[in-house]
Amino acid sequence: MSDVISLAPVEVSLSPQERFEEFLRSRGLRNTDQRRFLVEQVFSRHEHFDADGLIEQLPRKGSKNYVSRPTVYRTLKEFVDAGLLKSFQLDGRMVYEHDYGYPQHDHLYCTRCQKLFEFQSDELVKLRDEVAAAHGFRVNHHRLIIHGVCQACSRRRRKKRKQDLV
Amino acid sequence: MSDVISLAPVEVSLSPQERFEEFLRSRGLRNTDQRRFLVEQVFSRHEHFDADGLIEQLPRKGSKNYVSRPTVYRTLKEFVDAGLLKSFQLDGRMVYEHDYGYPQHDHLYCTRCQKLFEFQSDELVKLRDEVAAAHGFRVNHHRLIIHGVCQACSRRRRKKRKQDLV
DNA sequence: TTGTATGCAAATAATTTGCACCAAA
Protein backbone atom coordinates (compact mmCIF):
# COMPACT_ATOMS: atom_id res chain seq x y z
CA MET A 1 0.00 0.00 0.00
CA SER A 2 1.58 3.29 -1.12
CA ASP A 3 1.78 6.49 0.83
CA VAL A 4 0.26 9.69 -0.44
CA ILE A 5 0.88 13.38 -0.43
CA SER A 6 -2.64 14.67 0.07
CA LEU A 7 -4.52 17.55 -1.46
CA ALA A 8 -7.23 19.51 0.35
CA PRO A 9 -10.58 17.72 0.49
CA VAL A 10 -13.65 19.03 -1.28
CA GLU A 11 -16.97 19.98 0.35
CA VAL A 12 -19.60 17.24 0.27
CA SER A 13 -23.02 17.15 1.90
CA LEU A 14 -23.30 13.41 2.50
CA SER A 15 -20.87 11.12 4.25
CA PRO A 16 -19.43 8.31 2.11
CA GLN A 17 -21.64 5.94 4.08
CA GLU A 18 -24.79 7.95 3.29
CA ARG A 19 -23.78 8.46 -0.26
CA PHE A 20 -23.33 4.72 -0.76
CA GLU A 21 -26.71 4.03 0.86
CA GLU A 22 -28.24 6.38 -1.70
CA PHE A 23 -26.52 4.49 -4.46
CA LEU A 24 -27.69 1.11 -3.20
CA ARG A 25 -31.25 2.33 -2.78
CA SER A 26 -31.30 3.81 -6.28
CA ARG A 27 -30.38 0.43 -7.68
CA GLY A 28 -32.47 -1.75 -5.44
CA LEU A 29 -29.37 -3.25 -3.83
CA ARG A 30 -28.99 -4.17 -0.19
CA ASN A 31 -27.12 -2.47 2.57
CA THR A 32 -25.33 -5.35 4.22
CA ASP A 33 -22.97 -5.47 7.18
CA GLN A 34 -20.09 -6.21 4.85
CA ARG A 35 -20.77 -3.19 2.67
CA ARG A 36 -21.16 -0.86 5.63
CA PHE A 37 -17.99 -2.17 7.19
CA LEU A 38 -15.99 -1.82 4.00
CA VAL A 39 -17.10 1.79 3.43
CA GLU A 40 -15.96 2.51 6.96
CA GLN A 41 -12.59 0.84 6.47
CA VAL A 42 -11.88 2.30 3.07
CA PHE A 43 -12.63 5.84 4.20
CA SER A 44 -10.86 5.57 7.54
CA ARG A 45 -7.53 6.48 5.94
CA HIS A 46 -6.75 8.52 2.89
CA GLU A 47 -4.33 6.31 1.04
CA HIS A 48 -3.93 4.57 -2.24
CA PHE A 49 -4.47 0.86 -1.82
CA ASP A 50 -5.07 -2.36 -3.68
CA ALA A 51 -7.42 -5.24 -2.91
CA ASP A 52 -4.71 -7.27 -1.29
CA GLY A 53 -3.51 -4.46 0.96
CA LEU A 54 -7.06 -3.75 2.05
CA ILE A 55 -7.71 -7.40 2.85
CA GLU A 56 -4.56 -7.52 4.97
CA GLN A 57 -5.83 -4.79 7.25
CA LEU A 58 -9.26 -6.44 7.55
CA PRO A 59 -10.25 -8.99 10.23
CA ARG A 60 -9.10 -12.54 9.51
CA LYS A 61 -11.39 -15.42 8.78
CA GLY A 62 -13.16 -16.44 11.96
CA SER A 63 -13.02 -12.93 13.47
CA LYS A 64 -15.89 -10.47 13.75
CA ASN A 65 -16.50 -8.47 10.58
CA TYR A 66 -14.67 -10.95 8.38
CA VAL A 67 -15.28 -10.23 4.70
CA SER A 68 -14.32 -12.77 2.07
CA ARG A 69 -11.92 -11.94 -0.74
CA PRO A 70 -14.53 -12.21 -3.51
CA THR A 71 -16.82 -9.86 -1.61
CA VAL A 72 -14.01 -7.35 -1.22
CA TYR A 73 -13.40 -7.41 -4.97
CA ARG A 74 -17.12 -7.15 -5.73
CA THR A 75 -17.57 -4.30 -3.30
CA LEU A 76 -14.61 -2.29 -4.55
CA LYS A 77 -16.19 -2.35 -7.99
CA GLU A 78 -19.43 -1.08 -6.52
CA PHE A 79 -17.58 1.74 -4.81
CA VAL A 80 -16.17 2.76 -8.17
CA ASP A 81 -19.64 2.58 -9.75
CA ALA A 82 -21.02 4.63 -6.89
CA GLY A 83 -18.39 7.33 -7.40
CA LEU A 84 -16.81 6.70 -4.01
CA LEU A 85 -13.54 5.45 -5.39
CA LYS A 86 -11.46 5.78 -8.54
CA SER A 87 -9.27 2.97 -9.78
CA PHE A 88 -6.34 2.58 -12.11
CA GLN A 89 -3.73 -0.02 -12.90
CA LEU A 90 -0.19 0.26 -11.66
CA ASP A 91 2.46 -2.42 -12.02
CA GLY A 92 -0.10 -5.05 -12.89
CA ARG A 93 -2.57 -4.63 -10.08
CA MET A 94 -5.61 -2.39 -9.62
CA VAL A 95 -5.04 0.59 -7.34
CA TYR A 96 -7.88 2.46 -5.66
CA GLU A 97 -8.13 5.96 -4.23
CA HIS A 98 -10.81 8.18 -2.76
CA ASP A 99 -12.87 10.03 -5.30
CA TYR A 100 -15.87 11.21 -3.32
CA GLY A 101 -14.98 14.39 -1.47
CA TYR A 102 -11.64 14.60 -3.16
CA PRO A 103 -10.48 16.84 -6.00
CA GLN A 104 -9.45 15.67 -9.48
CA HIS A 105 -5.71 15.13 -9.67
CA ASP A 106 -2.92 13.17 -11.33
CA HIS A 107 0.09 11.28 -10.06
CA LEU A 108 3.83 11.24 -9.84
CA TYR A 109 5.07 7.71 -9.21
CA CYS A 110 8.46 7.03 -7.69
CA THR A 111 9.76 3.81 -9.16
CA ARG A 112 12.35 3.59 -6.40
CA CYS A 113 10.14 3.70 -3.29
CA GLN A 114 6.83 2.94 -5.02
CA LYS A 115 5.15 5.99 -3.53
CA LEU A 116 2.44 7.92 -5.33
CA PHE A 117 2.41 11.71 -5.13
CA GLU A 118 -0.57 13.75 -6.20
CA PHE A 119 -0.70 16.99 -8.13
CA GLN A 120 -3.39 19.16 -9.64
CA SER A 121 -3.17 20.97 -12.93
CA ASP A 122 -6.04 22.82 -14.51
CA GLU A 123 -3.78 23.42 -17.45
CA LEU A 124 -3.53 19.68 -18.03
CA VAL A 125 -7.29 19.32 -18.10
CA LYS A 126 -7.50 22.21 -20.56
CA LEU A 127 -4.84 20.61 -22.74
CA ARG A 128 -6.64 17.28 -22.59
CA ASP A 129 -9.91 18.82 -23.69
CA GLU A 130 -8.24 20.67 -26.56
CA VAL A 131 -6.57 17.51 -27.82
CA ALA A 132 -9.79 15.57 -27.54
CA ALA A 133 -11.77 18.26 -29.32
CA ALA A 134 -9.23 18.35 -32.13
CA HIS A 135 -9.82 14.63 -32.65
CA GLY A 136 -13.59 14.74 -32.27
CA PHE A 137 -13.29 12.74 -29.07
CA ARG A 138 -15.83 12.85 -26.26
CA VAL A 139 -13.77 12.63 -23.05
CA ASN A 140 -14.78 10.41 -20.17
CA HIS A 141 -11.65 10.80 -18.12
CA HIS A 142 -7.90 10.56 -18.40
CA ARG A 143 -5.06 8.96 -16.53
CA LEU A 144 -1.63 10.54 -16.35
CA ILE A 145 1.19 9.05 -14.36
CA ILE A 146 4.64 10.60 -14.37
CA HIS A 147 7.22 7.93 -13.61
CA GLY A 148 10.48 8.96 -12.05
CA VAL A 149 12.44 9.22 -8.82
CA CYS A 150 11.23 11.36 -5.95
CA GLN A 151 13.37 13.89 -4.12
CA ALA A 152 13.90 11.72 -1.05
CA CYS A 153 15.07 8.78 -3.12
CA SER A 154 17.39 10.95 -5.21
CA ARG A 155 18.96 12.25 -2.01
CA ARG A 156 19.31 8.80 -0.56
CA ARG A 157 21.03 7.62 -3.69
CA ARG A 158 23.40 10.58 -3.82
CA LYS A 159 24.41 9.94 -0.22
CA LYS A 160 24.90 6.26 -1.00
CA ARG A 161 27.15 7.12 -3.93
CA LYS A 162 29.31 9.37 -1.74
CA GLN A 163 29.69 6.57 0.77
CA ASP A 164 30.66 4.20 -1.99
CA LEU A 165 33.54 6.49 -2.89
CA VAL A 166 35.07 6.31 0.60
CA MET B 1 -5.06 -5.95 -31.67
CA SER B 2 -6.03 -2.27 -31.93
CA ASP B 3 -5.74 -0.04 -34.95
CA VAL B 4 -3.68 3.11 -34.87
CA ILE B 5 -3.67 6.56 -36.35
CA SER B 6 0.01 6.96 -37.11
CA LEU B 7 2.37 9.86 -36.78
CA ALA B 8 5.31 10.51 -39.09
CA PRO B 9 8.34 8.32 -38.42
CA VAL B 10 11.61 9.71 -37.17
CA GLU B 11 15.00 9.40 -38.90
CA VAL B 12 17.15 6.52 -37.67
CA SER B 13 20.46 5.27 -38.99
CA LEU B 14 20.13 1.61 -38.10
CA SER B 15 17.31 -0.78 -38.93
CA PRO B 16 15.51 -2.28 -35.94
CA GLN B 17 17.25 -5.54 -36.75
CA GLU B 18 20.69 -3.91 -36.67
CA ARG B 19 19.88 -1.92 -33.61
CA PHE B 20 18.84 -5.06 -31.76
CA GLU B 21 22.02 -6.83 -32.83
CA GLU B 22 23.97 -3.95 -31.31
CA PHE B 23 22.03 -4.33 -28.11
CA LEU B 24 22.62 -8.07 -27.92
CA ARG B 25 26.31 -7.70 -28.61
CA SER B 26 26.67 -5.00 -25.97
CA ARG B 27 25.25 -7.40 -23.41
CA GLY B 28 26.93 -10.56 -24.57
CA LEU B 29 23.59 -12.06 -25.60
CA ARG B 30 22.99 -14.25 -28.63
CA ASN B 31 21.34 -13.47 -31.89
CA THR B 32 19.08 -16.45 -32.38
CA ASP B 33 16.66 -17.33 -35.17
CA GLN B 34 13.75 -16.65 -32.86
CA ARG B 35 14.95 -13.16 -31.98
CA ARG B 36 15.66 -12.25 -35.59
CA PHE B 37 12.27 -13.54 -36.66
CA LEU B 38 10.43 -11.67 -33.93
CA VAL B 39 12.12 -8.35 -34.73
CA GLU B 40 11.03 -8.86 -38.32
CA GLN B 41 7.44 -9.66 -37.37
CA VAL B 42 7.05 -6.91 -34.81
CA PHE B 43 8.35 -4.24 -37.19
CA SER B 44 6.48 -5.48 -40.23
CA ARG B 45 3.39 -3.50 -39.24
CA HIS B 46 3.02 -0.34 -37.23
CA GLU B 47 0.31 -1.27 -34.77
CA HIS B 48 -0.32 -1.53 -31.10
CA PHE B 49 -0.39 -5.15 -30.06
CA ASP B 50 -0.27 -7.46 -27.08
CA ALA B 51 1.57 -10.75 -26.60
CA ASP B 52 -1.48 -12.79 -27.44
CA GLY B 53 -2.26 -10.91 -30.63
CA LEU B 54 1.33 -11.24 -31.76
CA ILE B 55 1.35 -14.97 -31.09
CA GLU B 56 -1.83 -15.39 -33.11
CA GLN B 57 -0.17 -13.98 -36.21
CA LEU B 58 2.94 -16.15 -35.74
CA PRO B 59 3.43 -19.65 -37.19
CA ARG B 60 1.73 -22.41 -35.20
CA LYS B 61 3.53 -25.13 -33.33
CA GLY B 62 5.04 -27.56 -35.83
CA SER B 63 5.44 -24.93 -38.57
CA LYS B 64 8.67 -23.27 -39.65
CA ASN B 65 9.69 -20.33 -37.46
CA TYR B 66 7.52 -21.44 -34.56
CA VAL B 67 8.33 -19.48 -31.41
CA SER B 68 7.02 -20.62 -28.06
CA ARG B 69 4.86 -18.41 -25.89
CA PRO B 70 7.46 -18.02 -23.11
CA THR B 71 10.05 -16.97 -25.66
CA VAL B 72 7.68 -14.37 -27.10
CA TYR B 73 7.16 -12.90 -23.65
CA ARG B 74 10.87 -12.97 -22.88
CA THR B 75 11.75 -11.37 -26.20
CA LEU B 76 9.17 -8.60 -25.93
CA LYS B 77 10.81 -7.58 -22.67
CA GLU B 78 14.18 -7.50 -24.36
CA PHE B 79 12.77 -5.30 -27.12
CA VAL B 80 11.63 -2.86 -24.46
CA ASP B 81 15.06 -2.94 -22.78
CA ALA B 82 16.68 -2.41 -26.15
CA GLY B 83 14.54 0.66 -26.82
CA LEU B 84 12.81 -0.97 -29.78
CA LEU B 85 9.39 -1.06 -28.15
CA LYS B 86 7.49 0.78 -25.47
CA SER B 87 4.90 -0.95 -23.33
CA PHE B 88 2.00 0.07 -21.13
CA GLN B 89 -0.95 -1.59 -19.50
CA LEU B 90 -4.43 -1.24 -20.89
CA ASP B 91 -7.46 -3.13 -19.63
CA GLY B 92 -5.36 -5.60 -17.74
CA ARG B 93 -2.93 -6.68 -20.40
CA MET B 94 0.40 -5.30 -21.58
CA VAL B 95 0.27 -3.37 -24.84
CA TYR B 96 3.33 -2.78 -27.02
CA GLU B 97 4.11 -0.17 -29.66
CA HIS B 98 7.09 0.85 -31.74
CA ASP B 99 9.48 3.18 -30.02
CA TYR B 100 12.59 3.01 -32.18
CA GLY B 101 12.19 5.33 -35.15
CA TYR B 102 8.95 6.70 -33.81
CA PRO B 103 8.26 10.04 -32.09
CA GLN B 104 7.15 10.45 -28.49
CA HIS B 105 3.37 10.64 -28.24
CA ASP B 106 0.34 9.94 -26.06
CA HIS B 107 -2.97 8.21 -26.61
CA LEU B 108 -6.68 8.69 -26.93
CA TYR B 109 -8.47 5.44 -26.19
CA CYS B 110 -11.98 4.80 -27.46
CA THR B 111 -13.73 2.65 -24.90
CA ARG B 112 -16.41 1.81 -27.45
CA CYS B 113 -14.31 0.35 -30.30
CA GLN B 114 -11.11 -0.22 -28.29
CA LYS B 115 -9.01 1.73 -30.78
CA LEU B 116 -5.97 3.72 -29.77
CA PHE B 117 -5.33 7.09 -31.41
CA GLU B 118 -2.03 8.88 -31.10
CA PHE B 119 -1.33 12.54 -30.56
CA GLN B 120 1.73 14.66 -29.92
CA SER B 121 1.91 17.60 -27.58
CA ASP B 122 5.10 19.43 -26.72
CA GLU B 123 3.04 21.47 -24.32
CA LEU B 124 2.22 18.34 -22.36
CA VAL B 125 5.87 17.43 -22.03
CA LYS B 126 6.62 20.96 -20.86
CA LEU B 127 3.81 20.77 -18.33
CA ARG B 128 5.05 17.40 -17.13
CA ASP B 129 8.56 18.69 -16.59
CA GLU B 130 7.30 21.75 -14.71
CA VAL B 131 5.18 19.63 -12.39
CA ALA B 132 8.04 17.21 -11.80
CA ALA B 133 10.49 20.05 -11.12
CA ALA B 134 8.09 21.61 -8.64
CA HIS B 135 8.09 18.33 -6.72
CA GLY B 136 11.81 17.67 -6.99
CA PHE B 137 11.09 14.67 -9.19
CA ARG B 138 13.51 13.30 -11.74
CA VAL B 139 11.34 12.19 -14.68
CA ASN B 140 11.89 8.90 -16.47
CA HIS B 141 8.80 8.98 -18.61
CA HIS B 142 5.06 9.49 -18.38
CA ARG B 143 1.95 7.76 -19.59
CA LEU B 144 -1.20 9.69 -20.47
CA ILE B 145 -4.28 8.02 -21.82
CA ILE B 146 -7.43 9.99 -22.53
CA HIS B 147 -10.42 7.68 -22.28
CA GLY B 148 -13.52 8.54 -24.23
CA VAL B 149 -15.53 7.87 -27.37
CA CYS B 150 -14.09 8.52 -30.80
CA GLN B 151 -15.84 10.46 -33.52
CA ALA B 152 -16.81 7.40 -35.54
CA CYS B 153 -18.37 5.70 -32.55
CA SER B 154 -20.23 8.84 -31.53
CA ARG B 155 -21.69 9.05 -35.03
CA ARG B 156 -22.62 5.39 -35.04
CA ARG B 157 -24.40 5.78 -31.76
CA ARG B 158 -26.27 8.90 -32.84
CA LYS B 159 -27.46 7.08 -35.94
CA LYS B 160 -28.47 4.10 -33.84
CA ARG B 161 -30.50 6.34 -31.55
CA LYS B 162 -32.33 7.87 -34.49
CA GLN B 163 -33.17 4.41 -35.76
CA ASP B 164 -34.41 3.44 -32.34
CA LEU B 165 -36.86 6.33 -32.46
CA VAL B 166 -38.49 5.07 -35.66
C1' DT C 1 -41.42 -14.42 1.02
C1' DT C 2 -38.32 -13.22 -2.57
C1' DG C 3 -34.59 -12.04 -4.80
C1' DT C 4 -29.95 -10.25 -3.62
C1' DA C 5 -25.45 -11.09 -1.14
C1' DT C 6 -22.00 -13.87 0.68
C1' DG C 7 -18.49 -17.46 1.28
C1' DC C 8 -16.38 -21.30 -0.55
C1' DA C 9 -14.01 -23.68 -3.92
C1' DA C 10 -12.78 -23.72 -8.37
C1' DA C 11 -11.97 -21.36 -12.72
C1' DT C 12 -9.65 -17.74 -15.55
C1' DA C 13 -6.23 -15.07 -17.85
C1' DA C 14 -1.98 -13.22 -18.41
C1' DT C 15 2.52 -13.91 -17.47
C1' DT C 16 6.47 -16.24 -15.32
C1' DT C 17 9.58 -19.96 -13.86
C1' DG C 18 12.22 -24.51 -13.39
C1' DC C 19 14.52 -27.48 -15.92
C1' DA C 20 16.50 -30.56 -19.43
C1' DC C 21 18.18 -30.11 -23.79
C1' DC C 22 19.92 -27.15 -27.75
C1' DA C 23 22.97 -24.08 -30.03
C1' DA C 24 25.61 -19.47 -30.76
C1' DA C 25 30.13 -17.70 -30.29
Place this chain on the structure above:
DNA sequence: TTTGGTGCAAATTATTTGCATACAA
Protein backbone atom coordinates in the same frame (compact mmCIF):
# COMPACT_ATOMS: atom_id res chain seq x y z
C1' DT D 1 33.62 -25.87 -25.08
C1' DT D 2 30.99 -22.79 -22.62
C1' DT D 3 27.21 -20.17 -21.34
C1' DG D 4 23.09 -18.33 -22.86
C1' DG D 5 18.46 -19.72 -25.22
C1' DT D 6 14.45 -22.43 -26.05
C1' DG D 7 10.36 -25.27 -25.42
C1' DC D 8 7.66 -27.71 -22.34
C1' DA D 9 5.00 -28.19 -18.39
C1' DA D 10 3.87 -26.34 -14.32
C1' DA D 11 3.59 -22.40 -11.15
C1' DT D 12 2.10 -17.66 -10.05
C1' DT D 13 -0.78 -13.69 -9.38
C1' DA D 14 -4.67 -11.10 -9.51
C1' DT D 15 -9.22 -11.46 -10.20
C1' DT D 16 -13.63 -13.70 -11.37
C1' DT D 17 -17.35 -17.12 -11.35
C1' DG D 18 -20.70 -21.02 -10.11
C1' DC D 19 -23.34 -22.39 -6.71
C1' DA D 20 -25.58 -23.45 -2.26
C1' DT D 21 -26.81 -20.99 1.62
C1' DA D 22 -27.89 -16.72 4.32
C1' DC D 23 -30.20 -12.50 4.88
C1' DA D 24 -32.25 -7.62 3.83
C1' DA D 25 -36.44 -5.61 2.51
